[in-house]
Amino acid sequence: AQSVSQHNHHVILSEAASLELGCNYSYGGTVNLFWYVQYPGQHLQLLLKYFSGDPLVKGIKGFEAEFIKSKFSFNLRKPSVQWSDTAEYFCAVNGAPDKLIFGTGTRLQVFP
């Protein structure tokens, strides 16, 4: 069965610090990978996605993620976080058609 693991449940950073959120998945076939973000009081929205091609994908607001097939990983990164990045971040994988499997989420708090 497919599953998604997010290693960090709660991350606290100061502004300008670098960010890396871990995401590992278990699925042997071709996958589509996503990172979603949920800002306080707002709906879940797409941050970035990987379907094929260049394993380093860039998303909105300076975020990027790297797909490493050999490690079954899709970690999210940002070189310098801002207070406005405070949110909950979800990794998701779609291997089998029609179903998106989400990780448990990582709550990021950025202090000025």
Add this chain to the structure above:
Amino acid sequence: DGGITQSPKYLFRKEGQNVTLSCEQNLNHDAMYWYRQDPGQGLRLIYYSQIVNDFQKGDIAEGYSVSREKKESFPLTVTSAQKNPTAFYLCASSPNGRGGNQPQHFGDGTRLSIL
């Protein structure tokens, strides 16, 4: 602007009652989904529908029911059989459910609480 509208934003239910959560989309998407979000558990799929008049159970369908009589509407009923209904419910849609390479668009959610 196109989007997904969930109503109500907050809903309270007495034990033993059924309640229905509304989800409407004007994105002309074929596929629609219902998720439940609990702290520390991420999003779990309740039901999904790829096309009108068709739907499938997700991972936690027990105690829930849905209908898909219109393309734009996918209401979720939380029945009295659902033993722990207090949660945040999210509705989503995507252009179509096949292939898996289309991002899902989410509504603002409905928070259901038991009185």
